[in-house]
Amino acid sequence: MPKIQSPKGTRDFYPAEMAWHQHLMEMWRRVSIRNGFEQVDGPIFETLDLYKVKSGEGIVSELFSFRRENGKTDFAIRPEFTPTLARMVAQQANSLPKPIKWFCTPNFCRAERPQRGRLREFWQWNVDLLGLDSPAADAEVIFTLVDFLAECGLTKEQVKVKISHRDVVSEILGKLGVPADKRVDAFNLLDARDKMSPEDFTEAAGNLGMDPSKVQRFEEVCRRKYPAGDLDHLARSLAMDQAPADLAALDEQLAAFGIAEWCEYDLGIVRGLAYYTGTVFEVHETTGVERAVAGGGRYDKLIELFDGPPTPAIGFGMGDVVLTNLLHDKGLIPDNVMPRPDAFVFAASDDASAKVSGITAQLRRAGLHARMSYKTTRNVGKLLKDAQKARARFAVIVGDGIELKNLETGEQSAVELGELTQRLGG
Amino acid sequence: MPKIQSPKGTRDFYPAEMAWHQHLMEMWRRVSIRNGFEQVDGPIFETLDLYKVKSGEGIVSELFSFRRENGKTDFAIRPEFTPTLARMVAQQANSLPKPIKWFCTPNFCRAERPQRGRLREFWQWNVDLLGLDSPAADAEVIFTLVDFLAECGLTKEQVKVKISHRDVVSEILGKLGVPADKRVDAFNLLDARDKMSPEDFTEAAGNLGMDPSKVQRFEEVCRRKYPAGDLDHLARSLAMDQAPADLAALDEQLAAFGIAEWCEYDLGIVRGLAYYTGTVFEVHETTGVERAVAGGGRYDKLIELFDGPPTPAIGFGMGDVVLTNLLHDKGLIPDNVMPRPDAFVFAASDDASAKVSGITAQLRRAGLHARMSYKTTRNVGKLLKDAQKARARFAVIVGDGIELKNLETGEQSAVELGELTQRLGG
Numbered sequence: 053m054p055k056i057q058s059p060k061g062t063r064d065f066y067p068a069e070m071a072w073h074q075h076l077m078e079m080w081r082r083v084s085i086r087n088g089f090e091q092v093d094g095p096i097f098e099t100l101d102l103y104k105v106k107s108g109e110g111i112v113s114e115l116f117s118f119r120r121e122n123g124k125t126d127f128a129i130r131p132e133f134t135p136t137l138a139r140m141v142a143q144q145a146n147s148l149p150k151p152i153k154w155f156c157t158p159n160f161c162r163a164e165r166p167q168r169g170r171l172r173e174f175w176q177w178n179v180d181l182l183g184l185d186s187p188a189a190d191a192e193v194i195f196t197l198v199d200f201l202a203e204c205g206l207t208k209e210q211v212k213v214k215i216s217h218r219d220v221v222s223e224i225l226g227k228l229g230v231p232a233d234k235r236v237d238a239f240n241l242l243d244a245r246d247k248m249s250p251e252d253f254t255e256a257a258g259n260l261g262m263d264p265s266k267v268q269r270f271e272e273v274c275r276r277k278y279p280a281g282d283l284d285h286l287a288r289s290l291a292m293d294q295a296p297a298d299l300a301a302l303d304e305q306l307a308a309f310g311i312a313e314w315c316e317y318d319l320g321i322v323r324g325l326a327y328y329t330g331t332v333f334e335v336h337e338t339t340g341v342e343r344a345v346a347g348g349g350r351y352d353k354l355i356e357l358f359d360g361p362p363t364p365a366i367g368f369g370m371g372d373v374v375l376t377n378l379l380h381d382k383g384l385i386p387d388n389v390m391p392r393p394d395a396f397v398f399a400a401s402d403d404a405s406a407k408v409s410g411i412t413a414q415l416r417r418a419g420l421h422a423r424m425s426y427k428t429t430r431n432v433g434k435l436l437k438d439a440q441k442a443r444a445r446f447a448v449i450v451g452d453g454i455e456l457k458n459l460e461t462g463e464q465s466a467v468e469l470g471e472l473t474q475r476l477g478g
Numbered sequence: 479m480p481k482i483q484s485p486k487g488t489r490d491f492y493p494a495e496m497a498w499h500q501h502l503m504e505m506w507r508r509v510s511i512r513n514g515f516e517q518v519d520g521p522i523f524e525t526l527d528l529y530k531v532k533s534g535e536g537i538v539s540e541l542f543s544f545r546r547e548n549g550k551t552d553f554a555i556r557p558e559f560t561p562t563l564a565r566m567v568a569q570q571a572n573s574l575p576k577p578i579k580w581f582c583t584p585n586f587c588r589a590e591r592p593q594r595g596r597l598r599e600f601w602q603w604n605v606d607l608l609g610l611d612s613p614a615a616d617a618e619v620i621f622t623l624v625d626f627l628a629e630c631g632l633t634k635e636q637v638k639v640k641i642s643h644r645d646v647v648s649e650i651l652g653k654l655g656v657p658a659d660k661r662v663d664a665f666n667l668l669d670a671r672d673k674m675s676p677e678d679f680t681e682a683a684g685n686l687g688m689d690p691s692k693v694q695r696f697e698e699v700c701r702r703k704y705p706a707g708d709l710d711h712l713a714r715s716l717a718m719d720q721a722p723a724d725l726a727a728l729d730e731q732l733a734a735f736g737i738a739e740w741c742e743y744d745l746g747i748v749r750g751l752a753y754y755t756g757t758v759f760e761v762h763e764t765t766g767v768e769r770a771v772a773g774g775g776r777y778d779k780l781i782e783l784f785d786g787p788p789t790p791a792i793g794f795g796m797g798d799v800v801l802t803n804l805l806h807d808k809g810l811i812p813d814n815v816m817p818r819p820d821a822f823v824f825a826a827s828d829d830a831s832a833k834v835s836g837i838t839a840q841l842r843r844a845g846l847h848a849r850m851s852y853k854t855t856r857n858v859g860k861l862l863k864d865a866q867k868a869r870a871r872f873a874v875i876v877g878d879g880i881e882l883k884n885l886e887t888g889e890q891s892a893v894e895l896g897e898l899t900q901r902l903g904g
Contacts, residue, residue, distance in 0.1 A: 067580070086845060088848070091500060093491040096599055097488070102482045140492065188835060310839050409618070416513055416625055
C-alpha cells in the first residue's frame with residue numbers, strides 16, 4: 053500500500069464506481085433537458101466573500117478556504133451552487149431570456165465530519181427556475197424532481213415530496229400568538245424540534261409567545277401529513293373555513309402536472325435556511341430512515357442580495373451520496389452500467405497477429421467500441437472466454453480470413469474485411 | 479453589476495458555453511470508450527505531499543493549497559491527474575486486471591498568470607495505458623489521440639503528432655560527447671532552447687561536453703522533422719547505418735494502426751518532465767502558432783515512485799482551452815450544440831391553457847424533450863415563432879383539440895391526446 057492516502061471523506065472512482073457515477077450524471081442531465089432546463093456551471097472555487105453574502109460568517113468554518121493574491125483575497129472551494137448561480141444571474145440579468153431554467157451537476161466540498169450520507173466531496177443536482185412567481189413554476193420544478201425519481205425506478209409508495217409553505221405556516225403561527233417579528237425564530241425552532249426534549253421545546257415556544265395549549269396544537273399541526281389533492285382535510289384540521297390560498301393554488305398545479313399522488317403537505321418541513329420565501333419541499337423515503345434525498349424551495353429575495361434585480365426563483369438540490377444509498381437499499385442500482393464493447397478482436401495464429409491492430413483501428417474509426425486481446429496465446433477457446441468476460445457483442449477472430457462470432461447467439465460466419473464494419477452496425 | 483466577481487482565470491459556463499463544454503466532454507468520452515478505455519476520477523483535492531512526490535517542492539507555488547485538520551495537514555486542489563492515477567493504481571495494483579486502460583476528463587487548478595491558452599481552472603482529457611511495455615501500446619495511445627483529432631474534423635494537414643524517444647535522443651547525445659550523467663541536463667536545455675539566444679545555447683551546450691561543431695549538429699538534428707513511415711531518411715540524416723531500433727519498432731506500429739501520415743519524428747520534442755522514460759509526443763498545429771494541443775509519453779518508473787509495483791505506462795493529456803482555441807480558429811466549433819426540443823406546447827385559447835402543463839408533463843414522462851410557453855398571449859402566429867426560436871421539431875397547439883405542426887415541413891394535422899407521444903417518436 054502506498055504511503056499517501058486519499059483525503060478523508062473523498063472518493064476514488066475506479067471504473068465500476070465511475071460507471072455508476074456517470075450513469076447518475078446522465079440521468080440527471082437527461083431528465084433536466086427533457087424538462088426544458090439548460091445546463092450551466094461555474095468555477096470550482098469562488099471568493100470567500102461570495103459565500104458570506106447568503107450564509108454569513110458562520111459558513112467559513114465549513115469551507116476549504118485559502119488565501120491568495122499576495123494574501124489579499126480569500127477563496128473557497130464551492131460548498132454549494134446557489135451563490136454562483138445568483139452571481140451569474142445578477143451579472144447578466146438584463147440579457148438573459150426569462151424564465152431562466154438552469155440545471156447543473158457540480159461537485160462541492162464541505163469540511164464536515166464524514167458520516168453516512170455526508171462526505172467532504174459530493175456531487176449535487178441543482179435545478180432552478182427564475183423569473184416566474186407562480187404556483188405553476190413551483191409545480192414544474194417539483195414535477196422535474198418526481199420525473200427523476202420515477203426514472204430511477206422509485207415509486208410514490210417508496211418516496212414522497214413533502215411540501216410546506218412559509219407564508220401558510222407564518223399565518224398559522226400568527227393565529228397561535230407568535231408576533232410577526234418572532235416568526236423566523238419560530239421556523240428555526242420548528243426545524244430543531246426533533247433534536248429537542250418536549251420540555252425544552254415547550255419552553256422555547258413559550259418564549260415566542262405561545263401558551264402551553266397552543267404549543268401542543270402547534271406540534272400537532274406540524275406532525276400531521278395531508279395528502280396533496282385533499283385540501284379540505286387540511287383545512288378542517290387547521291380549523292379553517294377553507295384551505296390557505298397559497299396551498300390551494302399549488303395543489304391545483306400539482307394535479308395539473310399529474311403528480312399529486314407523489315406529494316403530501318407537511319408543515320413541519322422548514323428547510324432551516326432563512327432565505328426561503330414561499331413553497332419549501334423535501335423528498336423523503338416513506339420509512340423516514342434516511343436523510344432527505346432532495347430539498348428546495350422558493351427564494352424570491354436572493355438575487356437582490358447579490359446585487360441583481362428583483363427576481364422570483366425556485367429550485368432544489370439533490371446529493372449523490374444519499375440518493376445512491378437509497379437506490380442501493382431499494383435494489384435500484386443497475387447491475388452493470390459499464391459501456392459494452394461491440395467487438396473483441398483477436399488473432400487465431402501468429403501470422404495473423406499483425407493484422408489485429410489495423411482491424412481494431414478500422415472499427416474504432418467507424419465509431420464502434422472495439423477491444424483487442426493483448427495476450428500472446430492463440431487458443432481460440434480461451435480468447436473467446438476473454439471476449440465474453442469483456443461483455444462484447446461479437447468476437448472478431450483473425451486468421452487467414454476473418455470469422456465473426458455473435459456472442460449472444462453463438463452464430464459464427466466468415467466475413468470480408470470490407471464488410472466487417474457494416475456487419476457490426478458501424 | 480454585482481460587487482462580487484468570479485475569480486481571475488476561471489470561467490462561468492452560461493448555457494451556450496456549457497453546451498460546447500458538454501459536447502467536448504462527450505466527444506472525449508465517446509472516443510475513449512470506443513478505444514477500450516474505462517473512465518475513472520479522483521478527488522478534487524489531495525494532500526499536498528502527493529504532488530511533491532513527482533514534482534518536488536517547486537510545484538507548491540503553482541498550487542491552490544490550504545491547511546486543515548487542526549493545522550496538521552496541507553491539501554491542494556488538483557493541478558493534474560497523474561499523481562492521483564499513480565496513487566489509485568498503487569493502491570489496487572494486485573487486483574486490477576492488466577493492461578489498465580483508463581481515461582478521465584477532470585478539471586484542474588493552477589495558480590498561474592492567466593493568458594491565452596492558460597487559465598487558472600481548466601479541463602483536461604487524460605488517457606493512460608498501464609501494464610504494457612511495447613511499441614504497440616504506444617501506438618494505440620497515439621491512435622486514440624488521432625482518432626479524437628479526426629472526430630473533431632481536424633485533418634492531418636492541420637495538426638501533427640510530433641514524436642521523439644528519450645532513449646534515441648540520449649544515444650545521439652552520447653555520440654555528440656554528452657556523458658550519461660549530463661543527459662537530463664541536456665534534455666532540459668533542449669526544452670529551453672526556444673527561449674535562449676544562440677550564444678547562451680552554445681555556451682550551455684559546451685558546459686555539457688559538446689564542442690561548438692557538435693552543438694550545431696545537435697541543433698540541426700533537433701530542428702529537422704522526419705515523416706513517420708520513412709525512417710531511412712531519419713537514419714541518413716543522423717549518419718546511422720539504420721534507424722534506431724526503438725523508433726523502427728514504433729514506426730511499424732504506427733503504420734499498423736494506420737496513422738503514420740498523422741505523425742512525424744521531431745527529436746526536439748522533450749516534454750520537460752523528468753519522469754518520461756521512452757516515447758514522448760505532442761500534438762501541434764502545423765502552422766506552429768499555438769501551444770501544444772496535447773502532450774504525453776511513456777513513464778515506466780512513476781508507479782514505483784508512488785510505492786506501487788514496477789508498472790510500465792504511457793499516457794497523454796489534452797487541455798480544453800488550447801483545443802477550443804484551435805477548433806475555433808479552424809471553424810470547427812459546431813454552430814449550435816444546445817439540446818433541441820422535440821415539442822413546444824402552447825394554448826391557442828384561455829380555455830385550453832389549463833391543459834398545457836398536463837400535456838407537457840405527459841410528453842416529458844415519455845422521455846421527450848418538451849417545452850411549453852409561459853406567455854399569456856394566445857396569438858398562435860407569435861407562439862409559433864417562439865417554438866421556432868426554441869428550435870423545436872414540432873409545435874403542439876392546444877385548443878378545443880390538439881394540432882401538431884411539424885416546424886421543418888410546415889405540415890399540420892389534428893391529433894388525439896392518446897397518440898401524441900407516439901406521433902412525436904416518444
